[in-house]
Amino acid sequence: MITKIPLQLLECAPAPGNEPLARTSAQSIAELLKAVADPTRLQLLAMIAKADQQEACVCNLTEPLGLSQPTISHHLKKLAEVGLISRERRGTWIWYSLNKERWKQIANLFE
Amino acid sequence: MITKIPLQLLECAPAPGNEPLARTSAQSIAELLKAVADPTRLQLLAMIAKADQQEACVCNLTEPLGLSQPTISHHLKKLAEVGLISRERRGTWIWYSLNKERWKQIANLFE
DNA sequence: CTAATACATAGATACTTATCTATGTGTAAC
DNA sequence: GTTACACATAGATAAGTATCTATGTATTAG
Numbered sequence: 697m698i699t700k701i702p703l704q705l706l707e708c709a710p711a712p713g714n715e716p717l718a719r720t721s722a723q724s725i726a727e728l729l730k731a732v733a734d735p736t737r738l739q740l741l742a743m744i745a746k747a748d749q750q751e752a753c754v755c756n757l758t759e760p761l762g763l764s765q766p767t768i769s770h771h772l773k774k775l776a777e778v779g780l781i782s783r784e785r786r787g788t789w790i791w792y793s794l795n796k797e798r799w800k801q802i803a804n805l806f807e
Numbered sequence: 808m809i810t811k812i813p814l815q816l817l818e819c820a821p822a823p824g825n826e827p828l829a830r831t832s833a834q835s836i837a838e839l840l841k842a843v844a845d846p847t848r849l850q851l852l853a854m855i856a857k858a859d860q861q862e863a864c865v866c867n868l869t870e871p872l873g874l875s876q877p878t879i880s881h882h883l884k885k886l887a888e889v890g891l892i893s894r895e896r897r898g899t900w901i902w903y904s905l906n907k908e909r910w911k912q913i914a915n916l917f918e
Numbered sequence: 919c920t921a922a923t924a925c926a927t928a929g930a931t932a933c934t935t936a937t938c939t940a941t942g943t944g945t946a947a948c
Numbered sequence: 949g950t951t952a953c954a955c956a957t958a959g960a961t962a963a964g965t966a967t968c969t970a971t972g973t974a975t976t977a978g
Contacts, residue, residue: 717853722846729844735833736936738840742828754955767937769956788945788954799917806914847966865925878967880926899924899975 725805731778732802736761737771744781744794751784751793836916842889843913847872848882855892855905862895862904 732738739761744752758768772792775781779798784791843849850872855863869879883903886892890909895902 717850719846719850722849722853725849726844726846729840729849733837733840733844734936735830735837738833738836739828739830742833755953763936764938765955766939766957770936773956785945785955790955803914803917806910806917845966866923874966875968876925877927877969881966884926896925896975901925 728778728780728798728802729805731774731780734771734774736763736767737775740768740771740775741780741794744792749793751791753789753791755789757792839889839891839909839913842885842891845882845885847874847878848886851879851882851886852891852905855903860904862902864900864902866900868903 732741740757743757743760744750747756754765754768754772757772758765761768772781776783776792779795781792782795784793843852851868854868854871855861858867865876865879865883868883869876872879883892887894887903890906892903893906895904
């Protein structure tokens with residue numbers, strides 16, 4: 697590439713339309729994505745999605761992953777905090793179900 | 808809710824179709840999602856996407872975010888490692904551009 | 919060649935987080 | 949009431965990471 701003009705001044709001026717995505721928006725989106733950016737939580741979501749009625753109790757989720765029950769509870773809490781799953785008590789058990797609308801919102805971010 | 812039968816034994820058996828998503832698959836997906844689950848990297852991606860030709864050099868990305876140049880380089884490297892952006896040298900500058908196919912793969916994960 | 923510029927890399931630090939064990943809470947069975 | 953069970957919470961620890969400063973590398977200008 698041959699040029700006589702200093703490239704620095706010609707081409708490296710800030711382009712229009714480069715205002716960054718608002719930090720607060722970026723942070724809330726990142727919070728949602730952090731929830732799914734974990735292998736264990738992805739496995740949990742997949743298990744819930746494949747389960748009957750797309751819901752599962754903790755007892756069904758703990759053993760297949762080989763992690764302790766508190767660890768599973770921790771991950772389910774993270775997913776619930778960002779609205780990806782919902783809690784419902786039935787007797788002794790807590791059933792977690794997918795929140796499909798929230799799920800779809802992630803897809804929309806990348807379309 | 809009234810029942811005479813111990814609920815534990817009736818309802819808490821592992822359901823079919825509950826085999827977890829393979830750990831290796833979950834890990835590779837998580838690796839991709841971790842790359843976008845950061846507010847600064849989301850801002851970088853948004854800036855590149857909005858820029859002319861959907862590409863930008865580091866000099867255009869550093870100042871608007873108020874972070875040091877090595878920090879921006881660090882984030883761009885993370886994004887490049889998972890294939891979301893590509894590097895191309897032009898003279899002194901490195902231009903980063905979006906990899907739309909990779910971007911779309913994320914959307915497909917949540918559809 | 920030397921100097922300047924654009925970006926990457928190395929190393930240090932502070933913050934976050936995934937996991938565990940131990941314990942608490944709430945519901946059901948008796 | 950007591951006991952058992954399902955799950956949550958608390959606290960500790962180890963691993964990961966976002967950021968900085970300092971330095972290295974590569975290209976261009978002169």
